[in-house]
Amino acid sequence: MTPRSGINASSRDVRADVCVIGAGFGGLSAALALAERGAKVLLCESLKYPGGCASTFVRGGCRFEAGATLFSGFDEGQPFRKWIDRHAMDVVVDPIDPLVELRTSTMTLAIGRERGSLIESLCAMPGAPEASLRRFFAEQRAVADALWALFREPALLPPLSARSILTHVARLPAYAPILRVIGRPVRSVLARHELDRFEPLRQFMDAVLQITVQTSSDEAEAPFGLSSMDYYFRGTGHVRGGIGSLANAMVSAIERSGGSVRMTDRVHAIERDREGWIVRSRRGTTRARHVVANVLPEALERLRRERYHETTELAGLVASGWGAAMLYLVIDDDPSLPAQAKHYELVGDASLPFIEGNHVFVSLSARDETERAGPGKRTATCSTHVYAAKLRAMSEDGQRAYVERVQESMRGTLRARASELYARCAREETASPRTFERFTGRPGGYVA
Numbered sequence: 001m002t003p004r005s006g007i008n009a010s011s012r013d014v015r016a017d018v019c020v021i022g023a024g025f026g027g028l029s030a031a032l033a034l035a036e037r038g039a040k041v042l043l044c045e046s047l048k049y050p051g052g053c054a055s056t057f058v059r060g061g062c063r064f065e066a067g068a069t070l071f072s073g074f075d076e077g078q079p080f081r082k083w084i085d086r087h088a089m090d091v092v093v094d095p096i097d098p099l100v101e102l103r104t105s106t107m108t109l110a111i112g113r114e115r116g117s118l119i120e121s122l123c124a125m126p127g128a129p130e131a132s133l134r135r136f137f138a139e140q141r142a143v144a145d146a147l148w149a150l151f152r153e154p155a156l157l158p159p160l161s162a163r164s165i166l167t168h169v170a171r172l173p174a175y176a177p178i179l180r181v182i183g184r185p186v187r188s189v190l191a192r193h194e195l196d197r198f199e200p201l202r203q204f205m206d207a208v209l210q211i212t213v214q215t216s217s218d219e220a221e222a223p224f225g226l227s228s229m230d231y232y233f234r235g236t237g238h239v240r241g242g243i244g245s246l247a248n249a250m251v252s253a254i255e256r257s258g259g260s261v262r263m264t265d266r267v268h269a270i271e272r273d274r275e276g277w278i279v280r281s282r283r284g285t286t287r288a289r290h291v292v293a294n295v296l297p298e299a300l301e302r303l304r305r306e307r308y309h310e311t312t313e314l315a316g317l318v319a320s321g322w323g324a325a326m327l328y329l330v331i332d333d334d335p336s337l338p339a340q341a342k343h344y345e346l347v348g349d350a351s352l353p354f355i356e357g358n359h360v361f362v363s364l365s366a367r368d369e370t371e372r373a374g375p376g377k378r379t380a381t382c383s384t385h386v387y388a389a390k391l392r393a394m395s396e397d398g399q400r401a402y403v404e405r406v407q408e409s410m411r412g413t414l415r416a417r418a419s420e421l422y423a424r425c426a427r428e429e430t431a432s433p434r435t436f437e438r439f440t441g442r443p444g445g446y447v448a
């Protein structure tokens with residue numbers, strides 16, 4: 001189809017309404033939403049493939065998920081479902097069940113797509129305080145219902161218009177469950193229900209919070225922590241062939257909607273001019289009325305060659321977050337392994353923090369995804385959180401030793417909790433925050 005926008009992306013001097021920097025899912029979504037509304041969009045990406053932290057890359061003939069493996073937004077009315085349908089994307093989302101199997105030193109919990117089945121599994125655990133569990137999940141659901149409804153309507157988020165303020169006032173009764181827990185950590189809500197000593201729930205909470213809001217129940221703010229538990233129950237699935245296939249489909253949809261996408265086109269400077277912005281990239285110069293720079297604050301400062309109070313403050317917050325250590329495995333398939341794609345959360349010692357190799361998120365490709373590693377082989381992406389600030393304070397040798405220690409700890413957790421998988425490991429690749437910095441342009445390799 002001929003692009004409506006008429007941007008000649010092969011030209012070295014391009015004019016666009018909006019230049020989007022970075023074809024991670026943030027940039028892809030922005031570019032597609034804008035192109036659908038008729039804007040003349042140019043999306044510039046450094047790498048030769050889209051997806052960023054949620055891409056599928058090829059190494060040694062095998063296709064590995066770079067970081068993200070379990071995506072959401074696939075339920076009716078949610079963004080990816082709408083885009084897949086509207087653009088007839090060639091993307092298959094498998095509604096696998098269970099979504100994740102949590103294995104710790106004291107329990108195994110299959111986490112399915114239904115809140116009800118999770119509650120029943122927890123109630124069936126020895127010594128489970130059934131009535132308290134049911135009351136807790138009723139409250140959790142009420143908080144999640146209120147907050148998810150809010151995030152479905154971006155117009156209701158700040159900056160607020162007079163109309164959105166009126167809508168909020170009319171909805172105040174629906175916000176009551178949120179108001180009750182605001183400013184408190186999840187752990188205090190567990191304590192109010194006398195559940196903070198019920199280990200299966202505490203472990204489940206710490207595991208789900210670590211992969212969603214990236215912290216534990218001691219620290220996670222209750223409104224977000226309780227709502228993020230619904231991640232499992234609202235539109236999460238396994239993208240067949242890897243999340244990269246969704247990223248590629250988004251690129252095609254942007255192009256079919258009239259936008260242009262330039263791969264291997266790293267942006268190295270953005271400058272203000274009278275009509276908007278000048279974007280200087282490897283493949284030329286783009287004059288755009290607006291720029292959407294889907295990069296970290298520190299990277300934005302580098303592109304603008306200026307520092308701003310807001311971005312410097314944000315950069316400081318990002319630097320106190322997380323990087324990721326990775327193992328990418330090729331597994332010899334075996335009939336004893338599940339045929340469908342499977343995601344595991346493995347915890348070495350449940351009494352220690354769920355980070356630095358003590359907690360490993362593992363995603364095994366499906367048997368029939370033979371495009372990943374060929375027949376008889378499967379791939380697995382394994383990730384764990386590492387302290388970005390701790391790493392940054394170290395010398396180069398210190399950083400290498402720290403990452404190697406974390407990766408060794410990941411192997412230990414894999415051996416202890418998923419030996420049936422790890423014993424069949426035929427090949428291993430590794431990655432560190434430095435790898436993420438190099439490939440996704442995220443300063444310090446900060447990913448959360």
Ligand SMILES: Cc1cc2nc3c(=O)[nH]c(=O)nc-3n(C[C@H](O)[C@H](O)[C@H](O)COP(=O)(O)OP(=O)(O)OC[C@H]3O[C@@H](n4cnc5c(N)ncnc54)[C@H](O)[C@@H]3O)c2cc1C
Nearest residue numbers: 022024025026046052053054067068069070266267441447
């Ligand atoms: C290990 C790991 C596991 C994760 N697991 C999950 C999961 O299971 N489920 C989930 O939902 N989320 C998961 N996430 C989070 C998710 O991957 C990210 O939140 C999301 O992909 C971020 O998208 P983004 O577009 O904001 O940034 P990125 O993915 O970082 O994309 C930025 C893009 O911009 C490009 N770029 C940067 N600088 C420039 C430049 N100057 N010029 C041109 N291009 C540039 C980069 O190459 C990159 O493609 C995980 C993340 C990690 C790291």
